[in-house]
Amino acid sequence: MTAPVRIAVAGLGTVGAAAVGILRSSRELVAARCGRPVDVVAVSARDRNRSRGVDLSGCAWYDDAAAMAAEADVEIVLELIGGEDGIARAVCERATAAGRHVVTANKALLAHRGRELALAAEETGAVIACEAAVAGGVPVVKALREGFAGNRISRVYGILNGTCNYILSTMRQTGRGFDEVLAEAQRLGYAEADPGFDIDGIDTAHKLAVLAAIAFGCEIDFSGIHVEGIRQVTADDIGYAEELGYRIKLLGIASDTGDGIEQRVHPCMVPVDAPLAHVEGVFNAVVAEGDAAGIGMLEGRGAGAGPTASAVVADVIDIVRGARLPLFTVPVSQLRPARTVPIDRRTGPYYVRLTVVDRPGVIADISAALRDEQVSVESLIQRARAPEDAVPVVLTLHETREDAVQRALARIAAIDMVVKPPCMIRMESP
């Protein structure tokens, strides 16, 4: 067996420590699968004195992770710090500039700086590998870039944020409201103290940007993504969804429309017999549609130290085995332009929940607003009776273009008897 592959680890949070743990405890297994042993020889983190439950003996310590990336005598640098800028970015830039391969779990960095990083890596022949950036332990990057390499992919979508899926699943299972379930998720460690990054859809959008670039071989275009989170989803919506034969999931969806790439993140109603409807709790799942393979779905643990470290180590093993793929499937010079299709042009069915004063004529006014925008109603539920009080009215709309729906909802919102802003959820039939 040849000399060990030398690795530096930047960031020793839960994922970094777990990656070091696997590489140390499974050293023989990794060596057998790579044909060479793999040794962690340098590490860097903020606090040298913190105990991390992992043996760092024999590792050179660097206070400055970027200096380590530039100087340490290693072949591969693991960037497990996170953040779209700052030290994480410096680590990746300096490692690739020095011709060292980078393995990163950093979707924010890739979503914002992916193009520059890919280009810089190509200049020195370094690899940037990012399986851990999307869907944790589930090998979705590999499935899209390699498993589906013989396909023109028309659509890739999925449940990419375990926090949101936990909240929506728990709301459905318990009938409780959003705020209460969020608070519980925070107590259980499934949601951050500042949950906006997850529940407002930003984390999902970062991951979707990476998936879309890999699936379509297109420029990464985070700013082109239409992003909505799950704060507006109520227990009522979840109940009505169930009644209509749907479940509500926060999906990231990227489609090659022929006209460009449509990328959007928002709550969706998914039919209960669709595989994605049964992906519950903190699990993630990604579906790809290829012209030859048809539909494929991958599901598993999308976050947590073990699953994310599993993906990091898989990338390390790939690189040691000789994998030298471009970050976004093809070299940067061959990436298609992003050409974002705006959400206005999304076409599909819609769910709308209105809060109206229970008074004769309100349905007629709503129906007129929909008719005026050529929007066709599929079903209408107005179950509660409470004359002169606010009651919910739930509509489902036949396949319509989004701009027409938006115009109709603006008209409806302006009706006196409609007492709250309309709530709209797109229905998807994956």
Place this chain on the structure above:
Amino acid sequence: MTAPVRIAVAGLGTVGAAAVGILRSSRELVAARCGRPVDVVAVSARDRNRSRGVDLSGCAWYDDAAAMAAEADVEIVLELIGGEDGIARAVCERATAAGRHVVTANKALLAHRGRELALAAEETGAVIACEAAVAGGVPVVKALREGFAGNRISRVYGILNGTCNYILSTMRQTGRGFDEVLAEAQRLGYAEADPGFDIDGIDTAHKLAVLAAIAFGCEIDFSGIHVEGIRQVTADDIGYAEELGYRIKLLGIASDTGDGIEQRVHPCMVPVDAPLAHVEGVFNAVVAEGDAAGIGMLEGRGAGAGPTASAVVADVIDIVRGARLPLFTVPVSQLRPARTVPIDRRTGPYYVRLTVVDRPGVIADISAALRDEQVSVESLIQRARAPEDAVPVVLTLHETREDAVQRALARIAAIDMVVKPPCMIRMESP
């Protein structure tokens, strides 16, 4: 761009023709993803004059596929003939002997001759790639060998035969019996005229043998697999499963028990809330359990020309990109011995359906037989009343070792009032 990669295709059935079709129609896409164009330059099939709906102009024709594998000036040979011996085997042997890489969809050949083929390939540095051999378009080989490379895999199992899954799904959805649904599947082209290979579990066992060797890095051991098919599953069993909160699926299951590798193929009751329960119709799915990643599942189209050809082309692209992995994850010299654990030692809950004469005392006799073998009953359903006629009695048994269950069933079968051989289905909690 460098010179095209030259490819020979042995076998132009639906899969071979579809693979040639993709390589021709998506030539630019494949070239962009590989960094080199890929050209089919030689083909061989039984009948030169048959129309296959694919352009073979410019391809050298060989009547003898083995001669083509040995002589054609190509880097990669696609073996898409099938069969565990004969010409398919000769193609693989002669191609690898000449140092040419082989891409094959042939699970029967791998299950029976995998070790010899892997060894022969290692001697010349040839690659044998087999993504298409298991679960069609779903990249399960890649997920296990690469995506889960940082994991010790404890168990891999799944729905590996679309014909059986179609039959079982349709029986559930329609309430119809096995023979009727099989006949329909044959009319629709989902089952062969001679269906034994699929419905008796042999095809699933071939695929399981390959998956187990890849997941555990162990010798391939087809003969060590306990194999049962689905002929014995009745509409009644499917109905009782539903009532108990389960669905019946034919699973291939391979576990690393610590004592050796347990490999078995048989109908299973799967809880309705398990992801596998929702894999319906001709779809396939594979679940892997890793020590770091946890549970991961892949689902998609497990058969058919497009999905299988998708996997073949993915392997071609991998090889052109430089992938040089051993067939079974590690070199043959490092494969663990198979050390098969017999089915007798399987431990878990069981479903048993008996046909008994409706007469006082029969339940007491059955209960005594179970007690004598220390088998504990979880539930008992005896719904029909028809004094002195045959009625079904359905039992579920608590977690028990299989040998005890088998002894108890032998005692029960010997009771006069038990008028048919007991039907037993293992319950799995994936």
